[in-house]
Amino acid sequence: MPFTADLPAQWAEWANWTALAISILIASMALRETVLARLAQYVLVGAGVGYAVVLAWHHVLRPRLWGPLWQGTLEEQFWVPLPGGAPFWLGWAPLVLGLLLWLAGLDLLRGGGDDRLGAVLRFLGALPGGILVGVGLGVALAGAFQGTLLPQLLRAGQLARPGIAPLELWLLGLLSLILTGGVLLAWVVRDETAQQVYGGGAGLVVRGWRRIGQRALWLAAGVLLARLLFSRITLLAARIQAVEGWIRQGLPGGGP
């Protein structure tokens, strides 16, 4: 199947106008909440979830789980190795774990009672839940170490060697070190602790460094907020331009 978006022109036009109508209805929430605005939100969320479910079936469940499981005889399913070398019966493991997770979901649907059935369902659901969380955390931590912490430390080490990096980069590295250390102190050490444990001049330095870290945290929070706001302004401008384009196309004499 070619990798194209071959939607008939008429459909594409209808899709654009529907998108415009839903955008306007949701934007009207800024003035007042109405039934139509709420309806538009439900349509948006419902369509999004439905689309995600269809995609998960077509791209993941059917080709990677359902299809392979029902190919060949039962003996083949258990003993014929997968292309990667793993035994085929491993294919059943995700199905079983997924069903267990669904059982835990059933408990939520029935209100999560304290009866024996609820306890059994939660126990069964805890196994795949634990695997999911554990694997996710393990992979994320390993990735953060190998992809961010280690390369950035190595880079900082390179910059720290005098004569290797230009002065401005060296100063930038020093500033990063001060701010990183300050933020760590702000998280770990309390002001009173710094005074009690270190005392005297050392306590003063630790407290001062800690306060720099606190300010850096606030500054970073402000930058993140500004970043978010600015990206939203950009997207709004793009959306308005798209709407303007559709309207021009719809008007007599308008073009693409």
Added chain:
Amino acid sequence: MSTFGCPHCGQPNPLNASFCAHCGTDLRSLPRDERSSQEARPSGDLPPAPEAPLPGEEGRLLAEQPWLQPETVESPSPEEERLPEEQPWLRPAQEERDAMEPPTAASQRLVTGLQGLLEPVEEAGLALETPAQAPDTPPPAGRDPELLQRWQMRFAEEVPLADPVPTPMAPPPGSRRGYGMEWIGLAVLVLGLWLLGPPTLRSAPHGWPGTQAAYQAVEALPIGASVLVDWAYDPATAGELDRVAYPVLVHLVDRNAQFVVVSQFPGGMATARRTLQAVQVERLGPMQARTAAQQVVEGGFLPGGAPVLALLGQATELGLPVDLEGTPARERAPLQALQETGPALALVLAAHSEDVQRWLEQVQPLNRVPVLAVTAAAADPVLRPYWDSGQLVGLVSGYDSAQAYARWLEEPLPFVEEVRIAGLQRGQQLGFWLLVVALVLGHLRLLGEP
């Protein structure tokens, strides 16, 4: 409702009153158990009259402060006192009448210091006490008294100890439920400024560091090289990312790159189809675009977050599912080449920095394929260290970088695309300046408040 007598004027007040409703005496220092023992004085039993001023001084005082006249502190008659109890609808009128009364001399004791100029120090100090709570009453569950006191010291105001009783607020007289006409007017003004404004506020785009390196990385690819694309944006952010990705995709199509596209966004593949088709039609024409589209491998929707990406990094060909028709993607020609030599370049098109970071943490350390990131401008500050450390071979972020990239292309972008990017830049700049003005006005207003 239980009442007690004011120690100054003797008039009845509710048990939880902070000030006397009749003479304004500060009642906060009066403990609750003492309040219940204070009975209201009979209406005829007026407090002892203050020392009589001298005759000449009396006239002057009465002229300057007419509320000191005896009538202003007169107590209601027994019939008046009984009426609100029996006919509660008369209470608002009673309260309105009380509110219209001029302040009594005792009410001057509310705040010490220069009123309006100095902070009411004693009030702040009193706020540390919890007047709504009896001394021997344990604090409500879940509220640590020390924490409560610390919060009160920090904000010099009382933390509500009990859930406030909502009181219906009537709209002020003369007001009406408006549709925010002022906001609509402002929006129309801004739109007019944008649409009718000058073509662009700045002529030459500023190519940020990393843009030229990105161009060189694509230019150095052999013709027909495999490019693994992580399409990490969907229609919600396509307004910006489509325009930023456009010149890079054009360059890759010009180099006849073989795309293998994956996405962890449900709407990512549909966006990829639409955008790539537009680029291919633009550069190759409709017929050749059709052929080129056959060569693109749809890696599909890859839910599962970081663990799935790690699998992609270990063995790309195993991490990709089959396509929608059920044909194993591994059997398609471009993917077989991918299995033998690996991708020549990984292209991450992302609206948020986290998606690029995830790729650099999970995939790039395992397959060692150079990564080129195309991102929104907002993602740039977070990704800049990765460019500095050499983990990214190129970084194209925002309209400026996209425009700079486009100017290095052998065949320039169509005029329509240039105009579109210029208009978006103008809207972005206008929004930015509006934001700055809003911030300045907000700060000025805060400064002007007492």
